Amino acid sequence: MHDLPTTPARAQSRFAVQIDGLTKRFGRIVAVSALDLTVQRGEVFGFLGPNGAGKSTTIRMMLGLIRPDAGRVTVLGTDAADVRRAHECLAYVPADVSLWPFLTGAEILELMANLGPPVDLEYRAELVERFALDLDRPAKAYSTGNRQKVAIVAAFATRAPLLILDEPTSGLDPLMEREFRRCIDEAKQRNQTVFLSSHQLAEVEAVCDRVAILRSGRLVEIDTIADLRRLRRTVVEVSFQHDEPRLADVPGVTDVDRIGDNRLRFNMSGPPSAALRALAAVEISSVAMREPNLEEIFLDYYGELSR
Structure with a gap:
C-alpha cells in the first residue's frame, strides 16, 4: 500500500x-x-x-x-x-x-x-x-x-x-x-x-x-x-377503539396531537415502557412507530417553524 x-x-x-x-x-x-x-x-x-x-x-x-x-x-x-x-x-x-x-x-x-x-x-x-x-x-x-x-x-x-x-x-x-x-x-x-x-x-x-x-x-x-x-426520538401513531389513552403526564412522551377521530400522534424519547403501559390501559387497534428524518429533528430541536 x-x-x-x-x-x-x-x-x-x-x-x-x-x-x-x-x-x-x-x-x-x-x-x-x-x-x-x-x-x-x-x-x-x-x-x-x-x-x-x-x-x-x-x-x-x-x-x-x-x-x-x-x-x-x-x-x-x-x-x-x-x-x-x-x-x-x-x-x-x-x-x-x-x-x-x-x-x-x-x-x-x-x-x-x-x-x-x-x-x-x-x-x-x-x-x-x-x-x-x-x-x-x-x-x-x-x-x-x-x-x-x-x-x-x-x-x-x-x-x-x-x-x-x-x-x-x-x-x-x-x-x-x-x-x-x-x-x-x-x-x-x-x-x-x-x-x-x-x-x-x-x-x-x-x-x-x-x-x-x-x-x-x-x-x-x-x-x-x-x-x-x-436528538433522537420516535414518532408514534396510534389508533384506539373507545377511550383515548392518557399520555399527558407519561415520562418521555411529548407533543401529543389528535390526527383523526380515533388517532393520536406523539413523540417518545427514552425507555418506552411507560408509554406502552399507558397504551395497554385502553383498547388499541394499531400502533406505528418511525424515526423522524433529520429535517424534522432539526425543525423540532431548534424550534424553527419554517424555512
Whole structure:
C-alpha cells in the first residue's frame, strides 16, 4: 500500500481542515455565514444539516471550486485557493456523479487514478468486487447508483490524506451502503481523514467521531456522536377503539396531537415502557412507530417553524 503523501508544510499542519470566518453570498442570500470549524487528522467528521443549510456550498469552497466572500479554508496546511496543490492530498465524491459517457468504468478509474493522489491498485480491485461494479460497460449505461460506485471506488482506492464526501451514498442500496461504511472504517484505520456531509442520521451515527450541525448557513453546534444521540426520538401513531389513552403526564412522551377521530400522534424519547403501559390501559387497534428524518429533528430541536 502507498504511504500517505505529505510535504513539510502539511506535516506541520495540526488540522486536516481548518475553516476560519467563511462567508459566501449569492445575491441577497447568505449561503454560509462566518463559519469556523476544525477537523483533526485521522478523524471521521460529519457535516449535518437540512437541505439548503449550506453544506454543499461549504464543500465547494473547501475544494476551491468557488471563492468565499470572506474567510479562509486550509486543507492540510494548504490554502484551498491553491487548487492544484490542495487537490494533491484529497479525494472527492459528489452527491450527483457525472462521468464521461463514452468511457467504460475501467477507463474512468484509470483516468481518475492518473489525475489524483496515488492509488492502491490491489485495494481498488477489491473494492470493484465488493461494490459489484461492472467495469466493461460505458458510463452512459450506468444507473445513478453505479455512477456513485465508480466515484466511491476511485476515492477510497487512493491514499489521499483527506476524503471529502458530499452525500456519497445517494442512489446506493442498503447492501452497498454497508460496504461504504466498511470503507470508512478502513480509511480510519489508515489514519485518513474523512469529511462526510450527509442528511442521513443513521449513516453519520454509524461512522463519525464528531459532527458539526449547520442551519441556514451558520454553525449551531459541534458534538460527539454520543451527544448527538440526544436528538433522537420516535414518532408514534396510534389508533384506539373507545377511550383515548392518557399520555399527558407519561415520562418521555411529548407533543401529543389528535390526527383523526380515533388517532393520536406523539413523540417518545427514552425507555418506552411507560408509554406502552399507558397504551395497554385502553383498547388499541394499531400502533406505528418511525424515526423522524433529520429535517424534522432539526425543525423540532431548534424550534424553527419554517424555512
